[in-house]
Amino acid sequence: MSHHSNSAHAVFEFDLTTDETRRRAAVMTALGANWDPPAVMRGEEEAYDLLYSGLDERQQEAYDMLVAAGVLPRRGQGHAAD
Template sequence: MSQDSNSAHVIFEIDLTLEETRRRAAVMAALEPGWDPPAVMRGEEEAYDLLYSGLDERQQETYDMLVDAGVLPRRGPGHAAA
């Protein structure tokens, strides 16, 4: 921290590189050794498939409206009930 001699403002600088390194190390330490990112992604896709399956007509209209508005991502064939 320093003060500009021509100003009443105090210059405050901090390097977050070390803190980011510590944060990343803590995340990696918290993960289980058997953590499988592709399996996690598949599980999320399966959850979305289940969430958006079996929609009645009104629910499907709402889903389509949200997709068209960009609130929900468009899912591929077979993902949302037609």
């Protein structure tokens, strides 16, 4: 006697629209009403300029090598934060 099982497959669908809306609202709440994306970007650029300023000769050579390899973007006028 053989026993065959007809297993039914259930299809589950999830609408994540509500969860995504809730997540986005939570992000905006966490950022706060005074969040200023352009100011954040300017601050980040200033931080990078400061990071790559005042390099000694050996550091500048390492920086130039990383720029040439495409690891870091060129900053300033040909040298790190001139």
